[in-house]
Amino acid sequence: MLSHMVRVNSPSQPQIDPSPETAILARDLRLTLGSGASAVEILRGIDLAIPRGQTVALLGPSGSGKSSLMAVLSGLERASSGTLQVAGQDFATLNEDALARARRGRIGVVLQAFHLLPTMTALENVAIPLELAGMADARSRAEAELAAVGLGHRLSHYPTQLSGGEQQRVAIARALAARPVLVFADEPTGNLDAKTGAAIVELLFTRREQAGATLIIITHDESLARQCERVVTLADGRIASDTLV
Numbered sequence: 001m002l003s004h005m006v007r008v009n010s011p012s013q014p015q016i017d018p019s020p021e022t023a024i025l026a027r028d029l030r031l032t033l034g035s036g037a038s039a040v041e042i043l044r045g046i047d048l049a050i051p052r053g054q055t056v057a058l059l060g061p062s063g064s065g066k067s068s069l070m071a072v073l074s075g076l077e078r079a080s081s082g083t084l085q086v087a088g089q090d091f092a093t094l095n096e097d098a099l100a101r102a103r104r105g106r107i108g109v110v111l112q113a114f115h116l117l118p119t120m121t122a123l124e125n126v127a128i129p130l131e132l133a134g135m136a137d138a139r140s141r142a143e144a145e146l147a148a149v150g151l152g153h154r155l156s157h158y159p160t161q162l163s164g165g166e167q168q169r170v171a172i173a174r175a176l177a178a179r180p181v182l183v184f185a186d187e188p189t190g191n192l193d194a195k196t197g198a199a200i201v202e203l204l205f206t207r208r209e210q211a212g213a214t215l216i217i218i219t220h221d222e223s224l225a226r227q228c229e230r231v232v233t234l235a236d237g238r239i240a241s242d243t244l245v
Helices: 066-073 096-103 122-132 138-148 164-176 194-211
Strands: 003-005 022-033 040-051 055-059 081-086 107-110 182-186 214-218 230-235 238-244
Touching: 022 066, 040 066, 040 214, 040 238, 055 066, 066 081, 066 182, 066 214, 107 164, 122 138, 122 164, 138 164, 164 182, 164 194, 182 194, 194 214
Parallel strands: 055 214, 055 230, 107 182, 182 214
Antiparallel strands: 003 238, 022 040, 022 081, 230 238
16 A cells, blocks of 8 residues: 655645755756747656655656656756756756766666667676776676676677566666666566566665665556655656655
């Protein structure tokens, strides 16, 4: 049962000062695509504060703004207006290059489509981002992370040689290898069968706990949402409810 309402998006919501214990602080966050008569407002004034280390599920119907909110919070997309502080960085004032630098090594993203590079092995898919982040021990860390997700024997395999569940494990290893302070996962079980999906979820939560990261999961699965400490439901680009589980 979802219980104990902690906040509903409201103009009267008290301000929360950013602190080292706050992973994400958004105020009146808006995202508009297009311009003029063709402009579409995707996010319509999001107020959200997430403490460090919390696990949060984002629920809502298709088109409610979940993926767009994740893209903005993770720095993959710039908000049109509003204020946004993520892991101590002022994302609202950063350009695309600065956002990319801010994400590097600090934010891990697991996308539903995996986005593994087909010409690289599992090891290379995890190690190359670490090398780009300037980590001297990139290869050894990538090997250790892949071993931790049960793929120590598949280091030299290419994505086409891996099952869907194995590819997802590589994506999780890649997202967590840099020990990010924030991890985002978009429908992490959406393309998997029930058994593999359950194993992936357990793995994701275990690795997040070991890394001490904040975890935000987009999902349509209410049973998965209830495994999180908090459930934020979006509707029409706004926060409809915000509950502790």
